[in-house]
Amino acid sequence: MDISHASSLSKTDALALRYGEDAIPAAGPWNDAIALLASHRSIRGYRSDALPDGTLETLIAAAQSAATSSNLQTWSVIAVTDPEKKAAIARLSAGQKHIEQCPLFLAWIADTARNERLGAEEGVTLEVLPYLETFLVAAIDAALAAQNAVVAAESIGLSTVYIGAMRNNALEVAKILGLPQGTIGVFGLCVGYAAPGVANEVKPRLPQEAILFHDTYGTPNESKLRADYDAKMAAFSARNDMTQDTWSRRVIGRMGKIAALGGRDRLVAALNAMGFPLR
Ligand SMILES: Cc1cc2nc3c(=O)[nH]c(=O)nc-3n(C[C@H](O)[C@H](O)[C@H](O)COP(=O)(O)O)c2cc1C
Numbered sequence: 001m002d003i004s005h006a007s008s009l010s011k012t013d014a015l016a017l018r019y020g021e022d023a024i025p026a027a028g029p030w031n032d033a034i035a036l037l038a039s040h041r042s043i044r045g046y047r048s049d050a051l052p053d054g055t056l057e058t059l060i061a062a063a064q065s066a067a068t069s070s071n072l073q074t075w076s077v078i079a080v081t082d083p084e085k086k087a088a089i090a091r092l093s094a095g096q097k098h099i100e101q102c103p104l105f106l107a108w109i110a111d112t113a114r115n116e117r118l119g120a121e122e123g124v125t126l127e128v129l130p131y132l133e134t135f136l137v138a139a140i141d142a143a144l145a146a147q148n149a150v151v152a153a154e155s156i157g158l159s160t161v162y163i164g165a166m167r168n169n170a171l172e173v174a175k176i177l178g179l180p181q182g183t184i185g186v187f188g189l190c191v192g193y194a195a196p197g198v199a200n201e202v203k204p205r206l207p208q209e210a211i212l213f214h215d216t217y218g219t220p221n222e223s224k225l226r227a228d229y230d231a232k233m234a235a236f237s238a239r240n241d242m243t244q245d246t247w248s249r250r251v252i253g254r255m256g257k258i259a260a261l262g263g264r265d266r267l268v269a270a271l272n273a274m275g276f277p278l279r
Pocket of ligand 1: 042164
């Protein structure tokens with residue numbers, strides 16, 4: 001059983017990489033599975049090597065083992081390996097080269113169409129289908145499933161990166177993937193072996209005090225915690241050739257202007273066009 005490199009790290013070392021030496025949380029129980037989770041990092045450069053036979057099916061078994069709201073299973077996944085389709089999706093997803101490089105690109109689909117077909121075959125109108133709640137259920141379930149696939153992939157020495165930019169041009173992507181009404185791609189996932197020399201450091205996160213509250217929302221220390229984290233991310237960014245150096249600048253860069261949405265400001269229209277009125 002390959003739990004990848006995770007099990008070689010002690011709890012303290014793994015937490016120091018995730019939070020920095022000065023913000024190691026007082027974590028208790030620990031095992032190889034948690035060490036694997038704590039050592040996650042996105043990878044944006046891939047070797048072209050094919051995956052071992054059955055890898056896709058293994059990842060999907062992990063994905064389908066995630067919890068799913070009311071067992072509705074309102075998601076599907078499309079394994080894209082056709083180089084032309086991957087190139088087209090890459091072009092529509094801010095030109096991210098790793099989509100073309102990776103041997104397996106998984107397009108995760110919020111899918112209420114299967115249940116709609118069930119209703120049609122049973123002669124029943126599923127009244128909840130047009131509601132925002134139903135889309136949210138489908139998108140959440142797709143994300144939970146995909147994250148199980150990510151963990152499974154990392155546990156066998158593979159790397160991944162999510163592709164939210166697949167929503168930049170959701171209708172064009174839908175055409176490429178042959179998506180019917182009642183479905184939409186919510187994000188992609190590159191899967192493969194990390195190329196040599198690709199920056200491979202664990203990215204620090206906010207200290208737990210900034211996001212973990214007890215009984216009531218909030219912490220009085222948020223500004224200081226953010227400043228400390230900005231310093232950590234600046235150092236991380238310098239070591240990893242990232243453009244925006246602090247976390248604050250990255251958030252502002254990503255959330256400060258509509259243009260940063262890369263076309264996702266048109267998402268409601270795309271959802272409507274794909275048969276999600278979002279009532
Ligand atoms: C839903 C989702 C969409 C993402 N989309 C992209 C993307 O389009 N391109 C990319 O390079 N990274 C993407 N990421 C990866 C994040 O940038 C990454 O997880 C974050 O910077 C933290 O880094 P880490 O995963 O290495 O810890 C996405 C992550 C998530 C969860």
